[in-house]
Amino acid sequence: MQLSPNDNNNFSLTRFESMLKTNSVLFFDSNEFEEIIHHYLENGKMALAKKATKLGLEQHPASINLRLFQVEMFVFENELETADKLLNELSLIEQSNEEIYIQKANILSRKDDHKSAIEMLEKALELTEDESDVFSLIGMEYLFLEDFENSKYYFMKCLENDEEDFSALYNIIYCFDYLEQNEEAIIYLNDFLNTNPYCEVAWHQVGKQYATLKDYKKALAAFDFAIISDDNFIGAYLEKGKVLEKLNRYQEAIESYTITLGLDDPTSFALLRIGKCYEKLQVNDLSLQFFTKCVEEDPLLDKGWIAITDFYFRKKNFKKALYYIEKAINIDSENVLYWKRYAKINAKLTLFEEAEHGYRKTLELGNYELDTWLIRNDILLKLGEFKAGINNIFQALEFYPECSELEYRLAGLYFNLNDETKGEYHLKNALNLDSEYIIILEELFPSVFKTKIVQKIIYTHKNTSL
Template sequence: MDADDFLDEDVTSNVQRYEKMLRNKTQDYFDAETLESIIEFYINKDKLKAALEVIYYGENLYSYYTSFGVKKAEVFVMMGKFEDAIAEIERLELYEPFNAELSLLKGETYLNMEEVREAEECFEKALMHTDERIDTLFEIAYVYEDCDLYEKAIYYFDIIIKENKDNEQAYYEIANCYDVIGRYDLCIEYYDKLINIDPFSTNAWYNLGVIYTKMEQYEKSVDAFDYCLAIDDDFVAARFNKANALVELDRFEDAIEEYILTIDKEGPDSITYCNLAGCYERLNENVLAREYYKKATRINPNIAEAWFGVGLTYEKEGFMKEAISYFKRAALLEQDNPEYLLVLAEAEYRSGNPAEAKDLYKRLIESDPTMMEAWLDWSFIEFMEEDPELAIGLICEALKIDYDCHQYHYRLVSYLYATGKTKEALEHLDIALMINFEDHFLLFELTPALQNVKEILTAIELNRP
């Protein structure tokens, strides 16, 4: 148990003591700092009314303690009571007219009231009277971010970079703002400008690489990360992200080299081991892939991706019993991950366990009735078990949810033909061809014999674009 755990226990104990006092209508002793921690507890739980009651209680006990007034104003802002917040802040300003924290809070309140000019005046006042200029600039920028005023947030993050070019967080925040507003072009322009001013800015090169990655321009992102690493070979985040970009370019051997260097410089990490294993898996090096997936699980037993990866390597080698065991472990860790359950269901069916597979497909559909793969795979099992009527029924249920899904219609054609329902089959074929003609090959993948059926071929030709 670390120090934070002890602090959490202490706060919980104080909250329980406070609530017991209220229930019993008795009196107990709480110092001002303890009451502050109780207020924060309620705020974090979004129990704003309870937080306000503690504030009033604290003010009655410690009228000189201005922090309660600040908390009151903060809670008023959270409750949308902006006029009350302004009134409380102005009351506090009578005693502390040059308090930067009050000016910040007042600016935030005005911004929430859409009174931008008043907010800007408050922020300027906060900057005039703060001893922590960079922290205050961050606070102002975050307020603008929270109000979806990203251009203004960028303005303040830019000031931070100009005053402290090594501030990594500011570079990240600017990239995030441009990402949110979808202006990657302006973001690239911004970092290019910084690089022209300082070609050795690792932060600029790194974030430029990140932006190119988000734009899926992986060659350019690799180049940017390479420049960053040429300046600072120990910039581990650049090396890791370069490896990720190389994976997207299918350059798995190069990516492996970068992941190994990342581990050498930063030490073992479950995510890096997982990514490294994925590269070996793509190269069909299943033994090596399994080795690194297992290393990931030893570092972090709760990393579902690694357990799933081990299962995939066993599945590729035909060891289905072992594969199923690992798939189950992954699905247990991430119960809301449909991919794991889909693969597990398929593995169960291939291993001769159709009942288990059906249960899994049913579970998936109950969780998400729009999951096309589950409907198709479940119906396929019923069809292969010589119960085409049940297979037809399942697809008809799926069509009630998504009638425009051409995959359902193509599948239904196969099932209907198998039961001699030619007219209905052709009706669904026409619908499927109208929705998506190009995918008519799906029909022949499941039932190759339909390629020799004259009515099928005629319908395809009649619907050809």
């Protein structure tokens, strides 16, 4: 429980902390210790909670509740066997205490034995007067099991007991979403809204369901109801802005996003979306202004740096684009999206060594798209790095083993190195895979294409395939 300054329990907390500072020993009844421990747990002060539990048990060794707090400490420190042993002792003393079964379930859940955890929670459910908490715990165990139907059922039971349990409501919608039951979610939420017509969270979720179904008119209406219910609800304004963008109503979207900037500290998402809307409206100065604010607000948001870079790239201002993508790489050098753009921009600037480095870095970071291998190979060809090009193609063939585009390039590279045996082998492979792509050899290796040996291989292939 959170202790307020005027709460009588605050006196106990003050006395306890004074006792710790002076090393004196004061007496507290077991209820006071429970409240002190609960306060520390709620505020994440585990060391103090552990100290209070130890002192509490020294003064009240028979207190079941204090021993249950001790179990909680053991579980937190992952001493599961010790915790389980203590619970077994407590269950012999007090079989009707639901907290014993809840803690047993907690231990089983940590061991990934979620079915057994549910069995324990069902026993706790028979004993408890506070069903909502246990329903929520059972719902979470079913979530771990990816049994979304049962999980949904128990979170619904939570909401029946407490209509303001928005955590349960979000979990219910998560289950509907995972099961792709958008229509069913809308029906459920509308039933809930019949008895809670001013629940902004429910209206917000209805709007998101309609947006998923691309029923944007109803989505907008739902977000408007969410805003009527709570005109400070930032999430509703943001979702409304996203829907207005889908409808190409960019000025209205800007207005919706702008409202959020006055309700709280500006979010990088809202700043980015406003910039995107101005870009669609071709108001370039304001677009760049908001993209810049976005990266200032959150330098780690890659979408902001990408938006500025792509803006200048589309305007063919490649030097500016390169300036911003290099700034982005200095912040996050492991972002594959940055390196792809770095490579592409340098290629436009005919800085081929830098472009090749960019594509190589892209591959090292795990981007194995065929185009990445192909473009890197063509740049290596421009640089006269034929052996490096061959290595690049062989790496690509591990992912695309029957790709004629790779085989034609490999053939051309081998012919360029005067290795006619390997060149002939890969050219025949390429022709057998797709003879129409022979244009690759003609465009990338025109001198090779004109040689007698290559023309003979092409001629023979045509005649034998008729």
